[in-house]
Amino acid sequence: MTRPIDAHLAAGNRRPLAAYRAEHFLWRVEPGGVGVVTLNRPERKNPLTFDSYAELRELFRNLAYADDVKLVVVHGAGGNFGSGGDVHEIIGPLTKMPMPDLLAFTRMTGDLVKAMRACPQPIVAAIDGVCAGAGAIMAMSADLRVGTARSKTAFLFTRVGLAGCDMGACAILPRIIGQGRASELLYSGRAMSGDEALAWGFLNRVVEPEALEREAIAWAAELATGPTFAHGMTKRMLHQEWAMGVDEAIESEAQAQAICMMTRDFHRAYEAFAAKKKPVFEGD
Numbered sequence: 001m002t003r004p005i006d007a008h009l010a011a012g013n014r015r016p017l018a019a020y021r022a023e024h025f026l027w028r029v030e031p032g033g034v035g036v037v038t039l040n041r042p043e044r045k046n047p048l049t050f051d052s053y054a055e056l057r058e059l060f061r062n063l064a065y066a067d068d069v070k071l072v073v074v075h076g077a078g079g080n081f082g083s084g085g086d087v088h089e090i091i092g093p094l095t096k097m098p099m100p101d102l103l104a105f106t107r108m109t110g111d112l113v114k115a116m117r118a119c120p121q122p123i124v125a126a127i128d129g130v131c132a133g134a135g136a137i138m139a140m141s142a143d144l145r146v147g148t149a150r151s152k153t154a155f156l157f158t159r160v161g162l163a164g165c166d167m168g169a170c171a172i173l174p175r176i177i178g179q180g181r182a183s184e185l186l187y188s189g190r191a192m193s194g195d196e197a198l199a200w201g202f203l204n205r206v207v208e209p210e211a212l213e214r215e216a217i218a219w220a221a222e223l224a225t226g227p228t229f230a231h232g233m234t235k236r237m238l239h240q241e242w243a244m245g246v247d248e249a250i251e252s253e254a255q256a257q258a259i260c261m262m263t264r265d266f267h268r269a270y271e272a273f274a275a276k277k278k279p280v281f282e283g284d
Contacts, residue, residue, distance in 0.1 A: 034220045
C-alpha cells in the first residue's frame, strides 16, 4: 500500500517538500528553507501514536531527497513538547501484543531516531513544558536544542516498568550529558529542569517561553544561510565517527573535506573573501 508521503515524494527524486501535507502532525516550510514539524495534540500534551511514529519516520527519511529544506525545527503545540507514547492508543495495545509484534513496534520507534540522525539537515528541537518518554528521545535525537526554564525532560521508561535503554538512549544521551548524569536520568526517570539541562549541556540555549518558536526558527534560518552540503557532511561525520578510532576519523574527515572542496560553495566563499564580500551559499 502506498503511504501518503510516498505518493508525494518518489524515492530517489529530489523534489520539494513544501507542498507535503502531513496527516498526524503539522508540517510547513518557512522562507529560507526551514522545515517546521509541530506535534499537534495539545489537549493531551502532544503524545505520539502508531501512525504519527510511522509518518514522522517517513518524513525524516524523505528529507534526504528534499531540495527546499535546509534545516528542520521540531516543537510541540500548546506549551509542551511531547508526552511520549499515548497511554490509550499505544501503551494499552502493547500490553496485549505477542512478542513478534512488540519487537516490530520497538524497531519502528528506533527507526525514527535513525531517520532523524540520517537526514542531512541539522535538526533544532524547541523544548517547552513536558518533554517525556519518546518526546525526550526525539529531543535527544536532534542536533541542537533550545528550551525554556520551565521545560521538564524525562526519560521515564522505568516509571512504567521498562528499561531506560529505549530508542538509543543508552548510546546517545551519555554522549550529550555524560555517563553519570545519563545513568541518573535513565535509572530514576526523573525530570531534568530547563536550567539543569542547560548546565548539563543537553540544551544549547534557554529562552522565554513566548519566544521559543521564534528563536528556534531564527536560529535554524541563520544556519540555513550557510553551506548546506557541508552542514550535511558535518552531521554525517559527527554520527559516523562515534564508531571510529582517531586515525580512522582523521582519514574520513580528509575525504569528507576533499569532497566539500569540490563544491561551488567552497569556490563562492573564496571569491567572496577575495572581493571582501559576504559569501552567499547555494548548497551545491
